[in-house]
Amino acid sequence: MAECNSMTMSSGNTYNDNCHQQTAVLKASLHLFDDIELGPNVTIADYGCSQGSNSVMMMQHVLKRMPPSSTASLIFEDLPSNEFSSLIKLLPELCSSNPSLKIYPSLVPRSFYESVLTPNTVDIGFTSCTIHWLKRMPEIKPPTETVEEYYSKRYARNAPSAKEDFHEFLTYRGQEIKSGGYLIIGCLGGFTKEELAGSYKDATVIRHKAVFKAVEKLVEQGVLPQEAVANINVPIHDRLVEDFLSGIEELKDTWVMEKYERKLVSHPAYYKYLSIVKDADREGKIAAAKEYAGTNIDWILAIMGDMLKSWWLQAGVKEDKIDEYYEMAKATAKDILWKEGPGGAEMPMMYTRLRRV
Numbered sequence: 081m082a083e084c085n086s087m088t089m090s091s092g093n094t095y096n097d098n099c100h101q102q103t104a105v106l107k108a109s110l111h112l113f114d115d116i117e118l119g120p121n122v123t124i125a126d127y128g129c130s131q132g133s134n135s136v137m138m139m140q141h142v143l144k145r146m147p148p149s150s151t152a153s154l155i156f157e158d159l160p161s162n163e164f165s166s167l168i169k170l171l172p173e174l175c176s177s178n179p180s181l182k183i184y185p186s187l188v189p190r191s192f193y194e195s196v197l198t199p200n201t202v203d204i205g206f207t208s209c210t211i212h213w214l215k216r217m218p219e220i221k222p223p224t225e226t227v228e229e230y231y232s233k234r235y236a237r238n239a240p241s242a243k244e245d246f247h248e249f250l251t252y253r254g255q256e257i258k259s260g261g262y263l264i265i266g267c268l269g270g271f272t273k274e275e276l277a278g279s280y281k282d283a284t285v286i287r288h289k290a291v292f293k294a295v296e297k298l299v300e301q302g303v304l305p306q307e308a309v310a311n312i313n314v315p316i317h318d319r320l321v322e323d324f325l326s327g328i329e330e331l332k333d334t335w336v337m338e339k340y341e342r343k344l345v346s347h348p349a350y351y352k353y354l355s356i357v358k359d360a361d362r363e364g365k366i367a368a369a370k371e372y373a374g375t376n377i378d379w380i381l382a383i384m385g386d387m388l389k390s391w392w393l394q395a396g397v398k399e400d401k402i403d404e405y406y407e408m409a410k411a412t413a414k415d416i417l418w419k420e421g422p423g424g425a426e427m428p429m430m431y432t433r434l435r436r437v
């Protein structure tokens with residue numbers, strides 16, 4: 081059986097510093113909390129909280145609606161390999177920001193593809209930008225395949241396991257969330273064929289490919305060994321709308337879908353890029369495109385930078401060289417991405433609010 085995925089976001093608070101796209105994704109879900117009736121004693125769980133800056137924003141959004149003297153139990157859950165220390169630093173401010181409330185945070189370092197919380201204890205479960213992460217590591221890119229081919233076959237390869245993972249995720253949450261409680265999901269999706277045939281480009285794939293092309297370039301230059309590109313098996317799956325909706329439908333005895341929305345959410349840096357290039361001369365346009373590409377690569381590496389480094393270590397790169405080569409790969413990826421053009425901006429997100437039967 082394939083190894084479980086324990087890959088997590090880049091450490092050293094890097095994720096918190098570069099997660100503006102996920103912040104935009106999360107903000108687009110907050111209205112789904114607004115008509116939920118909050119009793120005097122509420123338990124909220126964020127599944128896949130990462131280093132916490134977005135998670136804390138969601139918790140604050142709910143806390144500010146709670147009546148004075150209420151009690152809030154806030155559960156932050158993520159993989160054991162997650163850098164919880166960054167999140168812990170945010171908790172004192174979160175707890176003191178609502179002095180009229182009694183706030184009890186707790187951390188749960190476990191995979192959400194298992195039962196992680198006491199049955200029937202959660203009022204509101206939440207998860208944003210998380211369930212596209214697969215439970216198990218997918219197949220490594222076959223050596224005969226280029227990065228381009230790997231990405232073109234990725235959906236078909238991962239769809240069966242992603243279907244099982246979603247079923248498990250919803251089943252476990254169905255045990256933890258109280259009858260009448262809620263589960264709010266923001267799930268990364270894929271573009272439709274029509275969107276891709278029109279003006280949209282698959283920005284996630286374009287950014288991934290820029291990173292792997294940069295690694296290939298360092299291999300060609302003899303900086304990194306051939307094995308450094310052999311390990312590509314990014315454990316994510318961008319579900320299509322029909323996969324998402326049918327996955328929920330399968331568990332209709334457990335969950336009622338109260339709301340569903342699909343939104344295309346852009347990185348905030350894209351709006352900055354557009355506003356600069358509108359009136360800029362050639363030099364100004366180039367500078368803006370470089371800045372936008374740079375922000376995108378910093379963001380994607382805040383997600384998979386530590387993953388790359390771990391593959392290079394396995395490929396025999398000396399530990400004391402990893403950071404130097406990483407900086408080279410990062411600079412090369414930024415250069416590749418800006419030369420290829422902005423490469424799309426929108427992330428297709430599927431949002432739902434489910435009610436536990």
Ligand SMILES: C[S@@+](CC[C@H](N)C(=O)[O-])C[C@H]1O[C@@H](n2cnc3c(N)ncnc32)[C@H](O)[C@@H]1O
Pocket residue numbers: 087088089099102103106127128129130131134135157158159162190191192193207208209210213214215383
């Ligand atoms: C892109 S981050 C999103 C973090 C946060 N929800 C946000 O919106 O900023 C994805 C998070 O999902 C977590 N994750 C991935 N697989 C997981 C699993 N099986 N169990 C728990 N967390 C997982 C990762 O560790 C990471 O922190």
